[in-house]
Amino acid sequence: MAKLPGATHVSSRFYRIALVASLLVSLVLPFVVPVYYVQFLSKAMLMGILALALNLVVGYGGLVSLCHAAFFGLAGYVLALTSPASGGASIFITLPLAMIVVAAVAAVIGALSLRTRGIYFIMATLAFGEMLFYLFHDTKIGGGSDGIYIYYEPEAVIAGFRLVDLGNKTHFYFVSLGALFLTLLFLKGLVGSPFGHALAAARDNERRALSLGFPVFGLRLAAFVISAVIAAVAGYLSAAQFGFVAPQMLGWHLSATVLVMVVLGGLSSLVGPLVGAIALMGLEEVLKSLFDNWKLVKGLIIIALVFLLPGGLQQLGALVMPERGEAPDTTGEAVEEKAHG
Amino acid sequence: MAEILLRAEGLHRRFGGLMAVGGVSLDVHRGEVHAVIGPNGAGKSTLINLLSGDIPVSSGRVTLGDRDVTTLPPNRRAMAGIGRSYQKTTIFQTSTVHENVRLAAQAHSGHALRLFGHVVNDHAVNEAAEAAIAEVGLSTRSGTIARFMSHGEQRQLEIAMVLATRPRVILLDEPLAGMGQAEAQRMIALIARLKEARAVLLVEHDMDAVFALADRLTVMADGEVIASGTPTEVRSHPAVRAAYLGDHGEVA
């Protein structure tokens, strides 16, 4: 059982210093590293947004969803399908459109999946995610298994004035950074809000949350949809970054990888998934250049993570620096027995 | 006669072929503790779950004041004014006492699901929470993480959470189970205070507590009511003696 939001493990002063430092670094970085790495960092930040979105459902909602890649990819397809053949689509029309489409789809998938529990929920989300995958993979809607190209990146033009050029790698970097920052801000507000607390309460004890008067199903559905919409922003930008969407963007392998990011970073903190995303992306980049069979190493690392660091990198942080308050309980509650004698 | 706050009429609940509750009717008045007792498997817990909405009824009617709440899900019944405790303590183990109760108060604050504004800064909710904590006598423990408290304190906390939802009717499912003597005495005193201006329905095995607290008693066996009335009436009821002592009309 994770803590209700509000309790932080790491001291808030360190937290603030780290935040300012990483913000500064992220502002300077695109001007000092090669373009390839600027692109890489943009990509990592978009994955970070996706991981943050997923954590709203997994970490705060206690629902292991395996279909978030589908929302991510669906938003990309919305951009691809609404992009005119001879110019860029307007980001101010297509981004909201992508968010609305994903919200609608997530509402349907969520309403069906949330009728189930535990393993069934995982399987149901997995299957619905794959349904969207096959929708694009097996039909002509979006170019089938080859995916579909966006020949002109979306335009951010207001009254004839171009705000940013999404084709420019540095501009794109700052757009991603901005989106990431807004996501963090939004989620920080959300998890501290009455809604966030109610959501966490439903995760920790559904029965109690219900008997206190919280509409648990509605809460979860709302969180599921909000999370899907954030995933849609990440997916939209991802599609814009490389001008290409493929069905694999919706596939469950990506969902699982993002889940690894979330767990790697730590479920019970807001920025954890972001750290996890950047760490995993970086690790993959290193592994790719070191080993031919880098996925083997990745697999072994994931297995090790499950057994050695179930609390994620946060647990490492706890080893390096002293903590405030009681030690986090990683062993969980004692197994609860049924029926009194 | 005091106002009837909660009324059950002809409640039935079947699980497959088993009739767990078969035609139970009872009412709970404002300002009284109405205890439900009976041997294991009599259907007491199922009855509470039917009243709180955790389990839907097969047939019958539940009214809260003038309002028919039979088809409402548990969260809507909670909002309507039915609070309950569980046989197994049901609190948020890793949160503090204050956080636990604040959550309960939040549910009934009118903006239970607002997406913005930090809950810590909601003074009305915080005050309501502290008032409930004070009512059960846990004020000094407000900042303690629930899981580090004793069983008795956890049960007090659970009742504070129920109180913070401002219930008119409180359903208590074996509040004394698993408690030591001293803890039990504290809890009995607390329950005695709860009934002021509220209606309390109590399921409990500890007969000392039942007779100390109950204004009226309903005795169930095999899913049905076998006797109902004041403690003295019930105590001498032959069917009750048979159920408990195995007497079949004869004197022990």
Add this chain to the structure above:
Amino acid sequence: MSKSDLIIRPDRRRFLLGASGLVAGASAFRFPTPAIAQGAPLKVGLMLPYSGTFGRLGQFIDNGFRLYAEQQGGKLGGRAIEFVQIDDESKPESATDNMNRLVGRDKVDIVVGTVHSGVAMAMVKVARDTNTMLVIPNAGVNEATGPLCAPHIFRTSFSNWQVCQPMGKVMFDAGHKNVATITWRYAAGQQMVDAFKEGFTAAGGKVVEDLAVPFPEVEFQALITRIATLKPDAVFAFFAGGGAVKFVRDYAAAGLSKSIPLYGAGFLTDGTLQAQGDAAEGIKTTLHYADNLDGATNKTFSEAFLKKTGKEGDIYAVQGYDAAALLDIGLKAVKGDFTARAPMVAAMRAAKIDSPRGPVSFNKGNNPVQDIYLREVRKGQNVKIGVAGKAVDDPARGCRA
């Protein structure tokens, strides 16, 4: 959610061990430094499928390309070359990443690739964005030399349209009025079938049904049964690699090859005959190559290829070979000065290659203009039995170059 008490709590020692391992790993990883030095070898990025469904095809292209370079003393246009190889696994979803890695991180000068059309599209896109020279040695996706054409993007293979359109007339003339098509539901399959239909309906034929399975699925049984229900005069099919083997064998196993003749794009029987065995006998296909072409160039090429690799050359090897030949022509024209892009491109556009397949020139979309042969499988060989189209030129629809 309950966690068991079996979770191992990490301790400091284990953490330090792990951390030191990570540091060691990271130190082995460096930013690659671009080779700027004058006279440095020309960096050629080979982005091909070295594994998966098209693994064999990629290997043959690679060998063909290297064979030509070796024949020039390891140089192209007098300039020494260096290869950077990347396995695209025929996965479109990682194509952009792979191409970016080649162009952005490894700083290659020229990219050669690939087989899979979807992957090729990603490569075309990045090549256009980064103004990188790209030579496509197989993928026939029409757009690459159509709407997405660019001066620095060449193809030494074929367009999907080019290979299949001539088949329409061939089949109609053979007396097949009602035909069913079957392919993978992906861009290449779609374009091949569309091109065939263009030619076939123009000649007066009627397509009774288009059947498709998702790529790279190979469970054809339901669709083969469907064909038996439809009873068309003939079937036009496009599959390649493992899928082609499987389809031809299933088609024969279902007994249909006796009653409903099978036609297809050449890939249906190219590089797959050994695995298809008797099941492929009698299948007629169109392609820009055949096993028994009698030109002298083909003869010398085949001998050299056999000598180098121990394997019989095929169309994929030829396409790789010609990719190197085309680059050789371009670089020779600028004396190895790769930066002189305009004259180099002009020379390549004007190139007349004496390819093992026959004469090849290039159209405005940089797609080869070439003969399309009609072949039939006889005794395990794709034997040329005629010319389906002479000097077939892809219309390069949408190309504004």
Add this chain to the structure above:
Amino acid sequence: MTPLLVIENLRSFYGVSQALHGVGLSVGRGEQIALIGRNGMGKTTLLRSIMGLIHDRRGEIRFDGASTIDRQPEDIARAGIAYVPEGRGVFGSLDVVENLVMAARPGRDGHSNWTLERVFEVFPRLHQRRGHGGLQLSGGEQQMLSIGRALMTNPDLILLDEATEGLAPLIAQEIWAMLDIIRAEGIATIVVDKDHRSLARVADRMVVMAKGEIAFDGTPAALRAEPGILERHLGI
């Protein structure tokens, strides 16, 4: 001769809630113990603790001289204890024969006094309904099946919770008769039931539980001599 089962200062917990507050009890070989007391007083918890089904249990339990306090339910079962739980625990997806066969095991000393045939001999009704699923049986038949299943493990001690709960009086009589057969076999039992009169007829000792402790432990005669105890701990 050492007692078969010795329990000392047993404390059992459900999370932070303590259900047993230091129970001491010993059971001799072949002895029949009646365990009585109102609901919620810890009878079932005591049986489940002996069986190893309560995870958090402290103190000491020795069976046949060996400590079982840290052992798993399956090990305890194999040491020679069988359990007939409240509600019978019959497997609904298995038929009568399967319920019996899946549990069959020779006793610890290798004896196999109880076989399918023997159980059917003792409970002819089960034989009649041998092909029926566990949940198609009446309550009494389920109880017979559960007891029969326990016997199939050839145990030295049977824990029988709520022996006749919800059964028609005639069926209850059969269960009591069964207890006599079990005793004749030399198998010890701890029986929980509300019918203290019938228990007093078959049991060697009466043990009364109240609030997680033993309130009385003595012969049926001794209990009869102190009627206040019954009224206090069983009545209302």
Add this chain to the structure above:
Amino acid sequence: MNAATFAVQLLNGVQYGLVLFLVASGLSLVFGILGVINLAHGAFYMLGAYLAYWLSAYTGNFLVALIGGTAIAFVIGLVLEEVFVKRMIGRDHLAQVLLSFGFILVIDESRQILFGKDVHSVPPPDWLKGSIQLTELLSYPIYRLALCVFCLIVAAIIFFVIQKTRLGMIIRAGAENRDMTRALGISFDRLNRYVFAGGIALAALGGILVAPVSTVFPGMGDGMLILSFVVVVLGGIGSVAGAAIGALLIGLTDTFGKVFFPQVSSILIYVLMAGILLWRPNGLLGKQGH
């Protein structure tokens, strides 16, 4: 469509459903007994197909591949259970999802190191080559018929083991009431190991059997995994009979979907699943309520 081709399509659907049943029943049993969610199930299906390719190429005997491949998978299952999965029981589903995702990557890459990434076809045994004339036009490959028969035999064996043997009784009892089963002296340590290994072996067996009618390729496990999950969602966790019904439903839906609604055929299965989830959230034969 005439009656004969309808019958052939029916046969196609049933054959597909039978293979699906083999794979999915393994997945369902592992859920039912261990309570562990195994995403790597599809990877073992793929591994089975590669083992079939490797062993039949090496020995030239498909029967050896059939038996050897299943045995190898069983042993791998035993080892994995002992080393990793045992520690997963009672852990939350998230940890199980991650562990099995890790397995997938390791299995995929190990397969690549051992057998490469190439696509292979496996010849059916000589005595099962050839076709039977079914209709005037159409003949049916003997191997496919044999596959149906073999799958039916394996299904019969599974049902026999589950319904008639003591092991099967214990498995059913364990899925129904774990505590009571333990209290009867049955150790779950061993049961878990054999059920897990058996589940893995069934997945591999499915892959081996399919190898001669399909091609062997790296990504083949993914589709099978998802379909197995859908089967389990449809049929209900832990229910072998449910898996049988679910698998046949999907086999027929898929086959006839391809024939009648080719454009949306791959979506139909999920529409079916959504409908059943709405109607019975815990599957057709799953325990309803919680």
